[in-house]
Structures are given as C-alpha cells and as structure tokens.
Amino acid sequence: MLMELERRQIVETGRLMYERGLCQMCGGNISIRDPKTELVAIKPSGGAYIYLKPEDIIVVDMDGKVVEGDKKPSIETQMHLGIYKARPEIMAVVHSHPLHAVAWSLRHSYLPSVICAQYMLNGAVKVAPYEDAGSAELAASAVKAIGEDGYACILQAHGVIAGSCFDVLHALEMNMVVEDACRIAMLCGPGEDYFTIDAQLGAAGGYDGLERLRRFAGQP
Numbered sequence: 001m002l003m004e005l006e007r008r009q010i011v012e013t014g015r016l017m018y019e020r021g022l023c024q025m026c027g028g029n030i031s032i033r034d035p036k037t038e039l040v041a042i043k044p045s046g047g048a049y050i051y052l053k054p055e056d057i058i059v060v061d062m063d064g065k066v067v068e069g070d071k072k073p074s075i076e077t078q079m080h081l082g083i084y085k086a087r088p089e090i091m092a093v094v095h096s097h098p099l100h101a102v103a104w105s106l107r108h109s110y111l112p113s114v115i116c117a118q119y120m121l122n123g124a125v126k127v128a129p130y131e132d133a134g135s136a137e138l139a140a141s142a143v144k145a146i147g148e149d150g151y152a153c154i155l156q157a158h159g160v161i162a163g164s165c166f167d168v169l170h171a172l173e174m175n176m177v178v179e180d181a182c183r184i185a186m187l188c189g190p191g192e193d194y195f196t197i198d199a200q201l202g203a204a205g206g207y208d209g210l211e212r213l214r215r216f217a218g219q220p
C-alpha cells in the first residue's frame, strides 16, 4: 500500500478533528504530500471520520489522477493540490468547518492577530471570498488568500484551510488557532476597538512566524 504511514496519520487526524468539533461527520478534508514522489494521500469524498480506515485513503498525483484507492478523492482535491503547487514547502493540508471562523467570515475580510499563537500563521489571516465548495474558483480563492507567506485562510461562509511545512497535526493545530482567535475576537463583542498584536507592532511590525516556531519547537 502506497503512503501507508501518511494514510494512518490522515485517519488519526480526521478523528481528532471530528472529536474536537471542527467538522461534522464527513466534513472537511485532509491531505499529506510525499516530497520524494510528489504523490498526495487524501481523504475520500464523503467518508465519515469515525469509520475511516487507512485503506480508504486515496493516493493521487499532482494532477489529481488517482494512483491508488477505490473511492473518489475529496471534492476539494484541487484546493489541496493548488496549495502544494503554489507553495512547495507545504507538506500537509487540513480543511475544517469550525463555527466561529465561519461566523467571522460573514462580517469580515480578514482576521487580525488577536492571540500570540497566530505567530505560526504569520499573524493576520485573510478571508477568501465565497466560491462554491469543490469548484476551481474556490481552489484559486484559497491559494490567493494564503498568498506567498501565509499558512491559512478562512473560506467565506465555509471553513478554514491551513498548510503546514511540518506535519499534518500541525496543519490541524493551525485550523484550531484560527478558530480560537475568531472565537476570542467575537467574545470581545461587536466593534473594532479591541487590542490586536498587528496594531501593537505598528507599520514596521510583522511576524517572523516560522523562525519563532522553529525556535520553540527545536526542530527540524
């Protein structure tokens, strides 16, 4: 079986994402790229996380062609592949449907840095304008919103997607950080008069997010 370890990691991460309430039964999707072969393991379309097994995970090439697996790959396969193509340093992508981030996207075009954990996202996170789920337009909208130095975006009226340079658990953690930050910003109530780290840093601010993350994590 190709990418056996990655398939197991996708199953485990999916269960965690579901149990933590970041998606419903089979919502969202998860993928891992193998930098040696440029193959990508990805969740099948419509598979419920509580039943998902490693053999259910699909392996596709960078064009989305199925290389191994007997189910249909996730409808958001093009969004995952678009991120890998635009950002070759990204190793794993997780897309979730968390409530507060989606609510935030209905009123805002971006999420400012409101918690220090956002250093791992390079600070503020853009909202990608609404496009239909599974469409090429959604894939393009997400890739544009993540840009050249972001690691996540909020998909308007839909969810969150994040790509990690490290591993799939880290990509899930970045989804959680976006959700936490949106929830905390909403707990401050309406209006824009709350503290933000972006404002504190000023025009000359900005984050050296990845460097700090590497220092904290003591890796690679």
Ligand SMILES: [Zn+2]
Pocket (backbone or CB within 6 Å): 027, 028, 029, 095, 096, 097, 133, 158, 159
């Ligand atoms: Zn979705």
